[in-house]
Amino acid sequence: MSDFNKxxxxxSVPQRGFFGHPKGLFTLFFTEFWERFSYYGMRAILVYYMYYEVSKGGLGIDEPTALAIMSIYGSLVYMSGIIGGWLADRIFGTSKAVFYGGILIMLGHIVLAIPGSLAMFFTSMVLIVLGTGLLKPNVSSVVGDIYSEEDHRRDAGFSIFYMGINLGGFLAPLIVGEVGMKHDFHLGFAIAAVGMFIGLLVFLFTKKKNLGLAGTYVANPLSPAEKKKVYTIFGIGLVVIAILVAITIPLGILTFDSFITLIGILGIGIPTAYFIVMYRSPKTTAVERSRIIAYIPLFIASVMFWAIQEQGSTILANYADKRTQLEIAGFDISPAWFQSLNPLFIIIFAPVFAWLWVKLGDRQPSVPKKFSLGLLFAGVSFLVILLPAYFGGTDSLVNPLWLVLSYFIVVLGELCLSPVGLSATTKLAPAAFSAQTMSLWFLSNAAAQAINAQIVKFYTPETEMLYFGVIGGASILLSIILFALSPKIQSFMKGVR
Incomplete structure (x- = not known):
């Protein structure tokens, strides 16, 4: 997209109207609020729905497999963002991608709300994966469109937007978790579907007035000849995949374990390929190539961070269900409620961090240093959760405050890394790959969860201390390395802070 179009x-966007920010931030804030309400509500009960017995309304899948499926699910959700980003950049723009994605997500939750078989479950997964791939990276990309590159409100705007994400994420486990865990899983999934429907209504009825031209431009449109070629390749690809699946499953080649391995390879291979394509593209300028080099260590740091943070819905969710004292003073705590802690702390502290970055101005830490702080806090959060086993062994139930503390510490890291990473991505992205670079940012989460699918099987009560200690220690070590390299990385960013 040219500077003129930007x-x-x-x-075209009213620049005042939502807490001193562009009016379009209202539309994007509440669209993403309801999308995250639906997604995190579903996610809060999904792992329990998978491994609870059929007699309790679940699917009866064994726990290690359920934990691996959760990680694969999360990986595919973020991996599909690269498709959504490409479609937005080359075919129909980010605004339409957001709307189409919301429809698919809503349909996925409706399928989950219908009592059925494993086939229904996997059908819903496909719909939600594709829908989130369209919506998630592109709604964040539109946030970047409503600010000029020189606007000092930009980082603060992303922090406010991020608070909207987490407000939905906070309420969802409390509401959907309560209904799903204590009454009926499928009713909980139905509430998630209603949430996405409301988000679609907000976007549809406010975008024209609040967003102006944001999201309507196609950054790098396909020519008619390219469209024909692409559609042919897509069609052939789908046929080939269908044939391979039909052959390999009966032969025992495509198993759950081999699928996990395949996702792990894709989780690392796809972002690597994209970095190479963007760097070598003739549409990428010399300055943009330098910024791509700077982005690589930030991407690696993001993978390490999300590998820890995303275990809140797998390992720590299982920890809450199996290892935590859930009855306090005669009051029963739902294990799903713990997943509200992360967004709750973000709601409380996101404004503080947004104010802090604005207050510090040019004196704030550089982007690489903020990332190193994020990794440090993530590592410490895992070292904290191993302490109960160290002091009391693995046979007794753990005070829930240990989980609260671990979630709190990782949130401090998230606020140093995630909204800053979103903002840095929009500034470091090559113009011809704007939406796709945002998808690349979310691929760091996909890579992290693809790795998690490989390692969650090593977690048992007996290996608890070793598991948390090794992963937490690796994050702290990477934090130190990134901090030491931050001046060099900053030099490659060519003026972006």
Whole structure:
């Protein structure tokens, strides 16, 4: 997209109207609030739905497999963002991608709400994976469109937007978790579907007035000849995949374990390929190539961070269910409620961090240093959760405050890394790959969860201390290395802070 078009988009958006920010932030804030309500509500009860016995309304899948499926699910959700980003950049723009994605997500939750078989479960997974791939990276990309590159409100705007994400994430486990765990899983999934429907209504009825031209431009449109070629390749690819699946499953080649391995390879291979394609593209300028080099260590740091943070819905969810004292003073705590802690702390502290970055101005830490702080806190959060086993062994139930403390510490890291990473991605992205670079940012989460699918099987009560200690220690070590290299990384960013 040309600088002229970027300026034209910013000029079309009312620049005051939502807490001193562009009016379009209202539309994007509440669209993402309801999308995250639906997603995190579903996710809060999904792992329990998988491994609870059929007599308790679950699917009866064994625990290690359920934990691996959760990680694979999360990986595919974020991996599909690369498809959503490409479609937005080359075919129909980010605004339409958000709307189409919301429809698919809603349909996925409706399928989950219908009592059925494993086939229904996997059908819902496909719909939600594709829908989130369309919506998630592109709604964040539109946030970047409503600010000029020189606007000092940009980082603060992403922090406010991030608070909207987490407000939905906070309420969802409390509401959907309560209904799903204590009454009926499928009713909980139905509530998630209603949440996405409301988000679609907000976006549809406010985008024209609040967003102006944001999201309507196609950054790098396909020519008619390219469209024909692409559609042919897509069609052939789908046929080939269908044939391979039909052959390999009966032969025992495509098993659950081999699928996990395949996702692990894709989780690392796809972002690597994208870095190479963007770097070598003739549409990428010399300055943009330098910024791509700077982005690589930030991407690696993000993978390490999300590998820890995303275990809140797998290992720590299982820890809450099996290892935590859930009855306090005669009051029963739902294990799903713990997943509200992360967004709750973000709601409380996101404004503090947004204010802090604005207050510090040019004196704030550089992007690489903020990332190193994020890794440090993530590592410490895992070292904290191993302490109960160290002091009391693995046979007794753990005070829930240990989980609260672990979630709190990782949130401090998240606020140093995640909203800053979103903002840095929009500034470091090559112009011809704007939406796709945002998808690349979410691929760091996909890579992290693909790795998690490989390692969650090593977690048992007996290996608890070793598991948390090794992963937490690796994060702290990477934090130190990134901090030491931050001046060099900053030099490659060519003026972006």
């Amino acid at each position: 300026q034209k988009i910013v000029a």
